[in-house]
Amino acid sequence: MATVAKIGFPAGAVRPSAPRIWFTAFALVWAVAFAAGLVGLAQRITEGHRPADYGTYVTWGLWVAVYQYLVVMAAGAFLIAAAIYLLRLKALQRVAPAALLLGIVSLLAGMILVLLDLGRMERFWRVVLAPDWSSIIAWVVVAYMTFLVVSAAALWLVLRPALAERSREQGLRAGVARALVFGRRDVTAQARERDLRTVRLLMILGIVPAIGFTGGEGALFGVLGARPFWNSSMFPIAFLAAAVVTAGAALTVLTAFFAPGHSGDKHDVVQFLARLTLFALGVLLVLEFAEYSIGLYASLPAQEDAYGEILTGDYWWSFWLIHLVAGAAVPFAILALRGKSTAWLGAAAVLAAAGVFTVRLNAVIPGQVIPQFESLRDAFSDKRLDFQYSPSSMEWLVSLFVVSLAVLLFYVGYQLLPVSGARPGEQPDIRPGTSGATTLDGGQ
Amino acid sequence: MQKSSRRKLLRGALVAAAGGAALSVGKVAAIENGPGPAATTALRTKNLAGALRERGAAREPFPRPAPAVLPATQPLAAAQAAVGTPTSAVARMQEELVRAMAKPMEQRKWAMGIDLGKCVGCSACTIACIAENHLPPGVVYRPVLEEEIGLYPNVTRRFTPRPCMQCEEPPCVPVCPVNATSKRPDGVVEINYDKCIGCRYCVVACPYGARYFDFGDQYSDGTPAKQPYEESHGPEYGRDWSRESVEGVVRKCQFCLHRLNAGMLPACVTTCIGGATYFGDRNDPDSLINELEASGRAFRLKEDLGTKPKVFYLL
Numbered sequence: 001m002a003t004v005a006k007i008g009f010p011a012g013a014v015r016p017s018a019p020r021i022w023f024t025a026f027a028l029v030w031a032v033a034f035a036a037g038l039v040g041l042a043q044r045i046t047e048g049h050r051p052a053d054y055g056t057y058v059t060w061g062l063w064v065a066v067y068q069y070l071v072v073m074a075a076g077a078f079l080i081a082a083a084i085y086l087l088r089l090k091a092l093q094r095v096a097p098a099a100l101l102l103g104i105v106s107l108l109a110g111m112i113l114v115l116l117d118l119g120r121m122e123r124f125w126r127v128v129l130a131p132d133w134s135s136i137i138a139w140v141v142v143a144y145m146t147f148l149v150v151s152a153a154a155l156w157l158v159l160r161p162a163l164a165e166r167s168r169e170q171g172l173r174a175g176v177a178r179a180l181v182f183g184r185r186d187v188t189a190q191a192r193e194r195d196l197r198t199v200r201l202l203m204i205l206g207i208v209p210a211i212g213f214t215g216g217e218g219a220l221f222g223v224l225g226a227r228p229f230w231n232s233s234m235f236p237i238a239f240l241a242a243a244v245v246t247a248g249a250a251l252t253v254l255t256a257f258f259a260p261g262h263s264g265d266k267h268d269v270v271q272f273l274a275r276l277t278l279f280a281l282g283v284l285l286v287l288e289f290a291e292y293s294i295g296l297y298a299s300l301p302a303q304e305d306a307y308g309e310i311l312t313g314d315y316w317w318s319f320w321l322i323h324l325v326a327g328a329a330v331p332f333a334i335l336a337l338r339g340k341s342t343a344w345l346g347a348a349a350v351l352a353a354a355g356v357f358t359v360r361l362n363a364v365i366p367g368q369v370i371p372q373f374e375s376l377r378d379a380f381s382d383k384r385l386d387f388q389y390s391p392s393s394m395e396w397l398v399s400l401f402v403v404s405l406a407v408l409l410f411y412v413g414y415q416l417l418p419v420s421g422a423r424p425g426e427q428p429d430i431r432p433g434t435s436g437a438t439t440l441d442g443g444q
Numbered sequence: 445m446q447k448s449s450r451r452k453l454l455r456g457a458l459v460a461a462a463g464g465a466a467l468s469v470g471k472v473a474a475i476e477n478g479p480g481p482a483a484t485t486a487l488r489t490k491n492l493a494g495a496l497r498e499r500g501a502a503r504e505p506f507p508r509p510a511p512a513v514l515p516a517t518q519p520l521a522a523a524q525a526a527v528g529t530p531t532s533a534v535a536r537m538q539e540e541l542v543r544a545m546a547k548p549m550e551q552r553k554w555a556m557g558i559d560l561g562k563c564v565g566c567s568a569c570t571i572a573c574i575a576e577n578h579l580p581p582g583v584v585y586r587p588v589l590e591e592e593i594g595l596y597p598n599v600t601r602r603f604t605p606r607p608c609m610q611c612e613e614p615p616c617v618p619v620c621p622v623n624a625t626s627k628r629p630d631g632v633v634e635i636n637y638d639k640c641i642g643c644r645y646c647v648v649a650c651p652y653g654a655r656y657f658d659f660g661d662q663y664s665d666g667t668p669a670k671q672p673y674e675e676s677h678g679p680e681y682g683r684d685w686s687r688e689s690v691e692g693v694v695r696k697c698q699f700c701l702h703r704l705n706a707g708m709l710p711a712c713v714t715t716c717i718g719g720a721t722y723f724g725d726r727n728d729p730d731s732l733i734n735e736l737e738a739s740g741r742a743f744r745l746k747e748d749l750g751t752k753p754k755v756f757y758l759l
Contacts, residue, residue: 048692049659056582056656059644119642119657119692126622126641137621137645225749226615226651372653373606373745375589380570384582384659 022257034404040397044116053392055384057376058368062391063117065360066399068217069246070110070406071144072239072360075214076247077103078151080276082203082210091272094259095251097419100155101410102250103210107144107151109406116398136220143213150206155417156180157195157202161187162418176416214243221367229306230367234291241284242356248277249353256346260420267342274345278335281352284359285328302370309366314388318358327355365389534714536732537724542707544725550629553726554699556710557736558605559758562720565590565603569712569721573607576700576711578678580687581663583656585697586712605721607712608633608654608697609745609753616646616655625694631726631754632699637685640693647694651746652753660691699723726754 043051054061081099084092115121128145131138164185166177184191218236225231252273255266292311295303310319331348338344369387371377377387414420544552565588573579573586589604614633617625624639625646647655664670678685680695682702700710708714713723724733736742742756 049657050661050665052659055659056647057653059647059657117643119644119694120640123622123639123641126639130622130639132618132620132623134618135621135645136619137643141621220645223619224615224649226649368648372651373589373604375591375604376587376606376653379587379589379606380584382582382584384657384661385584385587 026258030404030407033400034408036397037399037401037404040394040399041116041401043394044398047394049119051392051394053390053395055382055386055389057371057385057387058365058389060364060368061389062361062395062399063113065357065364066402067110067114067117068239068364069357069360070106070113070402072214072217072243073246073250074103074105074107074110074147075210075240076243076245077106077250078147078206078210079244080247080251081154082207085200085203091268094269095255095273097155097158097417098254098259098414099247099251100151100158101413101417101419102247102254104148104151104155105406105410105413106247106250107147108409109402111144112405113399113402116402136216136223140213140216140220143209143216146209147206147213150202150209154199154202154206157199159418160184160195161192166418173416177418180417211240214239221363226372227367228300228302229295229370230363232291232295234287235363238284238287238291238359241280241287242359244280245277245284245356246353248273248280249349249356252277252349253346253353256342256349267340270342270345271339274335274339274349277349277352278331281328281331281356284356288359305370306366309369310362313366313369315362315365319362323355323358323362326351327358328352331355533719533722533732534709537709537713537722540724540728540731540733541704541709544728544731545704545707547725547727551727553631553754554610554704555631555724555726555733555737555754555756556607556610556699556713557722557733557742557756557758559718559720559722559736560602560604561758562718563588563603563605563716564718564720565601566717568715568717569605572711572715573697573700576703577680578673578676578685579695580658580674581661581665583658583695585654585656585695604757605712606652606654606745607699607755609652609751609755610697610699612752612754613750615749615751616650619645619649621645632701633696634681634698634701635694635696637680637690637693637695642692642694644694651749651751655694655696658690658693658695660687662687 052061077099080092081096081103083089084096084099115124118124127138127141131141133139160181163177163181164187166174167181167185168174169177215236218239221227221230222232222235252270255273256270259266292307295307298304310316331352334344334348334351338348369389371387379385544554567588570584570586570588574584577585579585586605586607589606591602591604593600593602610631610633612627612631614625614627617627617633620640621643622639622641624636624641625633626636627633642657644657647657662670662674664674674687677687678690679702680698682705700708700712703710709723710721713721722733722736724731726733726737728734736758737756739758741758743759744753744756746753
């Protein structure tokens with residue numbers, strides 16, 4: 001029994017609720033965001049793309065940046081879960097189910113946003129049923145599907161013992177558990193061992209689509225020879241680093257501010273996640289430096305101009321102030337100076353995640369603001385034929401809708417499923433020798 | 445004192461007006477009569493008749509009835525006749541079009557040539573294309589790029605109409621996730637508006653910025669009523685496209701395939717007032733387009749990318 005014991009659910013003595021003030025504040029912000037987002041969604045549905053500010057020359061805007069942020073975060077969450085299960089990272093075991101849930105929700109949200117970005121949403125099925133395999137998008141969509149199936153199966157296997165236990169109780173959660181357990185109520189050590197092996201296998205299988213679509217998202221840009229700024233093999237690798245930063249940051253925030261338990265209990269996990277996040281951020285910064293310095297030293301105006309746009313253009317502050325200062329320097333400083341505070345580490349994660357969002361924007365937009373021909377700028381006057389771009393209110397609101405929808409889905413999943421493992425009576429335990437009937441490792 | 449000043453001012457204005465008028469007459473005379481010594485000095489290379497004559501002598505590949513070099517006093521009409529009127533080239537291209545259309549599609553390869561020396565930047569082709577294809581706001585298949593070259597006094601303007609290049613190796617085609625865009629056997633890169641999902645990946649993949657997303661904008665947006673012309677159906681690809689059917693898809697120049705099928709040259713060719721746009725079958729060894737392409741003056745935009753555009757330019 002004990003040999004299988006490394007993997008399981010969050011450990012024992014935890015308190016049932018997160019600090020109330022955090023939750024209330026967050027719920028208020030969420031409610032406003034969701035309500036505003038619904039307005040944007042209504043506008044998108046009734047008026048199509050007309051209220052958007054993107055046009056033909058800058059044709060991928062805020063939605064593409066947010067979509068990429070979300071799907072890349074999904075992959076990062078899965079990769080962290082895979083590392084936990086495959087490398088038996090005890091320190092992070094309590095967040096593994098949440099990481100899997102985050103991956104699923106984040107990917108679904110990203111797919112919803114890119115669906116809204118399509119000119120003809122009703123034809124989205126063509127990418128699945130009638131794809132052209134010469135396109136990276138077709139492969140990325142296959143990777144999404146595979147990822148969702150693998151993640152859902154892994155999450156189910158991870159939660160199955162707890163679901164089986166809970167299915168015997170009364171109430172909504174028990175009803176959900178009964179519906180999801182699919183009659184498999186065997187929680188014996190052998191059954192758990194079998195499940196664990198399958199989870200590990202799924203983790204290995206899932207790494208391929210997770211890395212595949214993360215790299216694929218970078219390659220969407222990287223393969224475009226027509227755009228010197230994008231045409232770089234650095235993009236797919238940088239996207240992988242960004243995946244770990246964003247997912248690590250989300251899990252850090254979740255654990256620091258919302259997960260049940262004493263601050264002292266959580267601190268090790270938060271610290272580990274924060275360190276992982278900032279390590280990945282460091283890698284991302286090194287890759288960025290390589291990309292920018294080589295691009296600038298190449299002295300090709302088509303490339304230089306795009307970097308110039310990022311470094312000194314209208315949105316210079318997003319790179320220098322949000323990404324480098326608030327999103328990188330401050331989090332590193334927090335880790336160095338306030339590393340013992342769970343709340344500070346959570347704040348550092350928020351800043352790092354915000355910084356990476358500007359990285360996404362600065363990947364998508366500057367690649368398009370440099371004209372294919374300089375004289376194309378003035379060749380024809382129309383609001384759609386403009387190389388300036390500033391997201392419209394509809395674009396912001398729709399993005400807000402999708403992000404708040406993702407938060408809602410995650411919250412519902414977190415509440416209805418034994419993801420946090422924190423509810424009395426369902427408390428799984430991974431520690432050898434402790435009692436806890438619902439762990440994959442058997443626990444007893 | 446006051447009276448005297450006013451008189452001075454009036455006199456000065458009269459002198460200036462007379463001088464300006466004389467200069468204008470001189471310019472007109474210089475343009476119509478060819479570059480006499482004085483006119484040459486005054487107008488240098490901007491002299492239209494001189495430019496036409498030089499170009500005609502050195503560059504026009506199709507037959508011309510008049511001598512290549514004109515006496516300095518020959519009027520503009522004769523200069524135009526010397527270089528071949530646009531009409532004669534259009535007539536020839538028209539004949540070649542009929543010849544090409546008689547062949548199976550895979551045996552013809554459409555190409556377009558644009559003589560930058562002839563283009564006057566009037567944008568008639570741009571407007572004709574918009575009218576022909578019923579294009580909405582923000583969708584312009586053939587904008588004309590304008591550049592100012594040189595430093596005063598050696599300054600000129602270059603006009604470069606930029607349709608879809610119909611690349612032989614189109615970067616926009618393989619990126620489409622639903623096979624909605626493809627290269628036809630006759631070389632035209634087409635878009636299936638019934639399949640396009642509007643992801644716009646092809647838009648960012650085009651090195652020439654020649655693909656346009658149709659946002660569904662209307663010219664009458666912000667006005668009380670939609671106009672009848674906005675309800676009319678577009679003819680692209682020989683189909684009947686309602687306004688709604690092409691909203692949210694990517695669109696681009698397709699060499700007016702619907703006109704070719706009806707035996708007509710593309711709208712931009714027939715409306716070019718300078719006769720600067722040529723069109724024909726590259727597979728026809730006797731075609732005008734082949735002569736022009738082999739003239740030694742042809743170049744393509746961004747040739748280094750290896751996309752092999754079928755639109756070439758003449759310098």
